[in-house]
Amino acid sequence: MVRHIHETQLRLDSAIFRAEQRIDNKMLELVDQTVVDEIKAFANAAGVPPEYLASVRVVKTGWMKCQVELDYTKNGKPLGLQFEFGTRAHKIFGHPVLKFFWERIGRWVTFGKVNHPGTKPFKIMTLSENRGLQRFAELASQDANKYMDEMKIP
Numbered sequence: 001m002v003r004h005i006h007e008t009q010l011r012l013d014s015a016i017f018r019a020e021q022r023i024d025n026k027m028l029e030l031v032d033q034t035v036v037d038e039i040k041a042f043a044n045a046a047g048v049p050p051e052y053l054a055s056v057r058v059v060k061t062g063w064m065k066c067q068v069e070l071d072y073t074k075n076g077k078p079l080g081l082q083f084e085f086g087t088r089a090h091k092i093f094g095h096p097v098l099k100f101f102w103e104r105i106g107r108w109v110t111f112g113k114v115n116h117p118g119t120k121p122f123k124i125m126t127l128s129e130n131r132g133l134q135r136f137a138e139l140a141s142q143d144a145n146k147y148m149d150e151m152k153i154p
Helices: 002-046 050-054 080-085 124-150
Strands: 056-062 065-070 090-102 107-116
Touching (some): 080 124
Antiparallel strands (some): 056 065
16 A cells, blocks of 8 residues: 555656656746737837837746746847836936937937936836746646646646
8 A cells, every 4th residue: 555655656756757857848938928919019008119029038047947038129239127226317428529309399409418308217127027926936837737637646
């Protein structure tokens, strides 16, 4: 009787490990389907530029681990953190002057420096990550349960 219980436990442990391997192998796909989709939907609703969305990617970092990275750059400058967290008010200095079209007054203007009011934070990654992680946990659990059912594990 004890031997039978021990063999059943070994079989169950092996099946659980195989289910974990299956989830580990599908992790990038599952995170892309859940977390990244949630981030992109949230960003679209917030009116974020499409090039920002193209810079969101999933990277596998280890066993049952991955992370969502934001690598948004424009003109070689990283802008992802400014989009996520916003910027404080700051001065922009021209070298020697700043020249740009000011839509509000409808003409070109030239300044030596300007006071930029800062930008609002979009918090796209922060706000959408939790919903995406909940969806990921549900899909991973369903997939593991389906696998265990196929293996006929009690």
